[in-house]
Each structure stands twice: as structure tokens, then as C-alpha cells.
Amino acid sequence: MQKRILVTGGAGFVGCHLCERLVAQGHQVIAVDNYYTGRRENLTALLGLPNFETLRHDVTFPLYLEVDEIYNLACPASPVHYQRDPVQTTKTSVLGAINMLGMAKRLGIPILQASTSEIYGDPDVHPQVEDYRGLVSISGPRACYDEGKRCAETLFYDYKRRHGVEIRVARIFNTYGPRMNLEDGRVVSNFIVQALRNEPITLYGDGRQTRAFCFVDDLVEGLMRLMNVTQPLDSAVNLGNPVETSMAEIADLIISLTGSRSPIVFRPLPQDDPRQRCPDISKAHELLHWRPKVPLQDGLKRTISYFEGVLSKMHDPVRR
Numbered sequence: 001m002q003k004r005i006l007v008t009g010g011a012g013f014v015g016c017h018l019c020e021r022l023v024a025q026g027h028q029v030i031a032v033d034n035y036y037t038g039r040r041e042n043l044t045a046l047l048g049l050p051n052f053e054t055l056r057h058d059v060t061f062p063l064y065l066e067v068d069e070i071y072n073l074a075c076p077a078s079p080v081h082y083q084r085d086p087v088q089t090t091k092t093s094v095l096g097a098i099n100m101l102g103m104a105k106r107l108g109i110p111i112l113q114a115s116t117s118e119i120y121g122d123p124d125v126h127p128q129v130e131d132y133r134g135l136v137s138i139s140g141p142r143a144c145y146d147e148g149k150r151c152a153e154t155l156f157y158d159y160k161r162r163h164g165v166e167i168r169v170a171r172i173f174n175t176y177g178p179r180m181n182l183e184d185g186r187v188v189s190n191f192i193v194q195a196l197r198n199e200p201i202t203l204y205g206d207g208r209q210t211r212a213f214c215f216v217d218d219l220v221e222g223l224m225r226l227m228n229v230t231q232p233l234d235s236a237v238n239l240g241n242p243v244e245t246s247m248a249e250i251a252d253l254i255i256s257l258t259g260s261r262s263p264i265v266f267r268p269l270p271q272d273d274p275r276q277r278c279p280d281i282s283k284a285h286e287l288l289h290w291r292p293k294v295p296l297q298d299g300l301k302r303t304i305s306y307f308e309g310v311l312s313k314m315h316d317p318v319r320r
């Protein structure tokens with residue numbers, strides 16, 4: 001059945017992949033974005049298709065559309081970008097959630113929130129299960145994002161309890177892949193671009209901090225399965241690839257996959273940078289029969305070829 005589907009943040013890294021999958025399934029997709037970190041080029045393959053539309057709009061303001069489903073992804077995700085205008089980041093999460101929940105309530109439709117592993121903060125439980133309440137700074141530089149996303153989740157649960165809105169909350173762990181922005185600032189794109197240019201790889205801290213990296217296609221599959229769950233949901237689901245990797249390992253892997261001559265240089269660890277992070281995905285597995293399929297090496301190879309293409313188009317020849 002063809003649905004009209006709203007994707008906020010549709011011109012961003014995850015959003016553009018999600019829009020492509022939904023359009024390919026024959027749905028009518030509307031990508032809403034204010035282009036804070038997203039780009040129209042991300043949507044090149046879709047622009048002009050009869051079942052795809054874009055709308056420049058900031059989700060902190062009300063929006064009235066008639067749709068059948070909402071994926072609420074609007075929010076900068078990279079620390080560099082969400083800390084650039086922290087007040088706007090909190091507004092995007094909180095007011096954006098209120099407006100999109102208001103729309104879901106008015107229309108009686110399901111809505112999915114792109115929440116984050118950051119709501120666990122610098123966790124003292126490992127791996128992180130959904131019941132863990134987190135260890136989050138209320139005042140540090142990451143708080144605008146972490147607390148904004150926590151408040152957005154609270155709004156989702158209250159709209160469910162008070163108004164019966166059909167909610168889905170995905171706690172997304174670090175995701176990477178083609179169409180990350182060159183200037184995104186997150187570790188995978190930074191290291192790949194540095195490696196391809198034979199520039200120093202900037203390893204923050206001692207490089208022993210860990211993350212678990214999910215390839216974007218796997219994440220999008222998880223998001224769509226979560227949206228399509230038929231039983232009522234009133235709590236969050238972790239989505240991520242539970243292979244814990246240190247940043248030093250990621251640097252070495254990217255240097256070896258690119259054949260780069262880049263040296264590794266150590267830079268100070270940003271304040272409140274979580275030391276360890278890895279999802280427990282048992283709930284996603286039981287509920288969605290979902291597990292990530294793309295191994296890190298394969299996903300990195302695909303991301304590296306993407307960035308090789310981007311750099312060569314910019315006449316920034318890959319220096320080997």
C-alpha cells in the first residue's frame with residue numbers, strides 16, 4: 001500500500017538513505033529540512049521523481065501536512081555541528097518533537113523518533129541496555145544534544161500516555177557510510193578524508209575509547225522495521241552494530257584499507273567524550289528480527305570509495 005511519508009532531516013546523512021529506500025518501495029515521500037547540516041546533493045537521485053518532494057522548513061516551527069507516517073530525524077548529529085549553536089540544537093529536538101507529535105496526534109498516525117545512544121551519556125553500564133538510565137552531564141558541551149534528545153523521548157512517552165499517539169523510539173548508535181558530509185566532523189569521515197589526503201589522522205585522547213559502528217543500510221532497515229511493528233510500543237529500542245572498536249583500531253584499519261601514508265597525531269580528548277559505548281541489541285533482535293549484516297571492513301571500503309569520488313570531483317586528487 002502506498003503511503004505518504006514525512007521524513008524530517010531528509011537531506012541529512014541518514015535521512016537521504018531512508019528517503020531513497022521509501023521511494024524505492026513506491027511511497028510518496030516528503031523530505032523536510034532546513035539544510036543546517038544536510039544538502040540537496042544528498043537527494044540528487046530523487047529530485048524530480050513524481051513520488052518525492054522536498055520542503056525547506058525548520059521543525060522548531062509548526063508545520064501542517066497531511067501524511068500517513070512521520071520519521072523525525074531532524075537534528076545535527078555530529079558534536080562539531082550540534083555544539084555550534086547549542087540553543088538551536090535543544091530547540092530542534094524539543095520543539096521539533098512537540099510539533100511533529102502534534103501532527104501525529106492530529107492525524108492519528110505513527111511517528112518514529114531518531115533518538116541516540118548519547119542519552120546514555122558516559123555510561124557506567126556496559127553494553128548499554130534500554131533500561132539503563134544513563135550518566136549524562138546536564139551542563140557540559142554535549143548536554144544540548146543529549147538532554148534535548150532525552151526530553152524529546154519524554155515527550156514521545158507522554159504523547160503516547162496522554163493522547164494515544166503510536167510512537168516508535170529508536171536509540172541509534174554510531175552510524176557511518178556514503179554521503180556523510182566531508183565536513184561532518186565525526187570520526188569515520190574525518191579519518192577517511194585525512195587518510196586519502198595523506199594528512200595526519202587526528203586521534204583524540206589515547207585512542208582507547210570505544211564506539212560500535214553500524215553501516216547506514218543496516219540502520220535504515222532497522223528504522224523501517226521499527227516503524228512497521230504492529231504491536232503497541234511504549235519504550236525505546238537500541239539500533240546499532242554491537243562490535244565494539246577502539247578509535248586507535250579504527251585509525252589503523254582506515255590507514256590499512258586506504259594504503260595511506262598518514263601519521264597518527266594525538267589531540268586532546270573533548271570534554272565529556274564517552275569512554276565506552278556498545279549497544280545491547282537483544283530487544284531489536286526479538287522485536288524486529290533485525291541484526292546488522294555489513295561487517296565494519298566492508299562498510300568502510302564502501303565509504304572510502306564514496307569519499308574517493310567526492311575528493312576527485314573536487315579536483316582534490318587522492319594522494320597515494
Ligand code: NAD
Pocket residue numbers: 008009010011012013014015032033034035036037038039057058059060072073074075076077078092096114115116117171172173174175176
Ligand atoms: P545529519 O546532521 O547528517 O542530518 C540531520 C538533518 O537534520 C540535516 O539534514 C539537517 O539539515 C536537518 N536539520 C537540523 N536541524 C533542523 C531543523 N531545525 N529543522 C529541519 N531540519 C533540520 O545527521 P544524521 O547522521 O543523518 O542523523 C539523523 C538523525 O539520527 C539525527 O536526529 C541524529 O540525532 C540521529 N542519530 C544519528 C546517529 C549517527 O551516527 N548518524 C547516531 C545517533 C542518532
Ligand code: UDP
Pocket residue numbers: 061062063064065098099100101102103104105106
Ligand atoms: N502542530 C503542528 N502540526 C500539526 C499539528 C500541530 O506543527 O499538524 C503543532 C502545534 O502548532 C503545536 C504543537 O504541534 O504547537 C503541539 O500540538 P498539540 O496539539 O499537542 O498541542 P496544543 O496545540 O494543544 O498546544
Ligand code: UDP
Pocket residue numbers: 078079174185186187188190191202203204205209211247269270273274
Ligand atoms: N574522534 C577522534 N578523532 C576525530 C573525531 C573523533 O579521535 O577526528 C573520537 C571522538 O573523540 C570520540 C570518537 O572518535 O571518542 C567518536 O566521535 P564522533 O564524533 O564520531 O561520535 P560520538 O562521540 O558522538 O560518538
